[in-house]
């Protein structure tokens with residue numbers, strides 16, 4: 001870790017011109033100034049030799065400077081190459097059509113649904129296709145109780161995701177989260193859902209890689225909890241948040257959610273539309289293979305064999321019978337069951353026949369759509385361009401190689417200005433993650449707020465401390481006794497960044513103006529259509545929950561296909 005942070009420091013200093021000005025700017029770290037002086041005085045003009053010797057020196061000294069980590073203002077890198085030039089050149093991935101095929105494996109009442117899950121897994125294994133099975137905790141425990149090691153082993157050939165602990169027993173996720181604030185919601189989701197996640201880890205011998213909510217029982221507080229558990233992908237479909245029908249980052253996770261491509265491949269009520277589904281896929285492929293894209297398609301193993309969902313039979317409209325009163329759902333005829341499995345088999349075989357189709361699991365999607373902003377070294381020039389794109393309509397930015405959420409812009413620009421305030425070196429910056437959005441909404445500024453530079457600069461340092469400690473955008477930013485919403489503050493940070501980079505004099509005063517989180521328009525307004533799931537009690541709504549969800553639009557940005565990853 002120390003070696004790595006020193007390496008990032010070295011990369012920084014070797015990019016700086018060896019001028020007295022830069023030496024002075026890093027002078028608040030004793031060991032840096034000494035290394036820096038070594039370079040300019042001892043190694044003289046032989047830059048390359050100097051860098052090599054400097055690196056050796058740094059490695060030797062690394063153990064001695066353990067303490068320097070705490071004071072290290074350059075952000076710790078995660079899995080980042082030392083320099084961009086070390087990334088190997090790979091052939092472009094344009095045109096690959098990535099199919100994420102997933103199965104919500106949830107019916108723990110009808111025993112025949114165990115066999116259905118096994119049969120689905122085996123059909124795919126025979127075709128050499130790996131899918132993602134999102135399993136309910138109670139389903140995993142039920143398979144164990146019924147001694148179905150054969151089913152567990154067939155599913156374990158594929159990737160295992162998590163689909164909540166008990167799925168439809170009340171209160172479901174959105175029900176209990178709807179009455180909780182941000183922090184309480186994170187805690188409660190962990191209390192209720194973590195045990196099922198751990199059960200799946202034990203039963204399948206590997207941790208679930210993704211999560212998706214039961215029905216449309218979505219909630220924003222689940223994201224930080226999942227991240228803590230090591231889950232990095234949200235895989236599902238509902239209406240609460242979406243970004244033009246394509247994958248996106250939200251809440252710090254890769255979201256394969258509300259995806260347009262693949263939404264017309266589902267079976268109709270009598271599974272008679274395989275030809276239509278094939279034609280739809282052909283059209284999707286023709287479109288996506290132009291520049292690459294992601295198809296998301298899902299089934300429930302139980303729906304191949306039942307006439308009605310297991311939970312609709314038992315938990316509809318808020319009903320919550322005890323275990324001994326659970327009813328088995330009615331089954332389809334053997335002919336209907338064969339027809340349904342051949343729909344799946346036929347569709348998968350058809351999709352596989354296209355040359356640029358790649359079936360990927362949830363975790364493989366992270367490799368196909370890595371968040372290249374993380375670990376990226378942001379140069380002063382880039383920060384100037386990023387600042388130049390910040391307007392009073394606060395939203396994500398898409399740049400050639402990566403995208404930035406509003407909260408990432410906030411952190412980068414605050415770090416940049418904070419370094420200037422502390423008179424530190426203005427070298428490349430690195431993100432530490434994606435800060436979460438605020439926990440509470442603040443009202444937009446009604447009028448401009450004017451504040452002296454002295455106060456603004458002290459606030460910048462205060463905000464830097466808040467970001468460092470909480471990894472979250474503050475609810476309000478305090479300019480002395482005056483609270484301003486973080487959106488207005490971000491716009492002022494962007495103006496300050498541009499002023500600093502243009503080399504002009506610092507302003508005597510700053511004016512903060514009304515601004516708003518435009519990215520929140522990608523999160524749905526609360527409405528009964530969001531909660532259109534037969535399991536919810538009638539009239540269920542969750543305005544508080546959707547208000548929290550809009551605040552997390554600070555974390556929203558498109559997920560971009562990596563150029564250079566070919567599978």
Ligand SMILES: [Zn+2]
Pocket residue numbers: 104106163167213214215
């Ligand atoms: Zn489900």
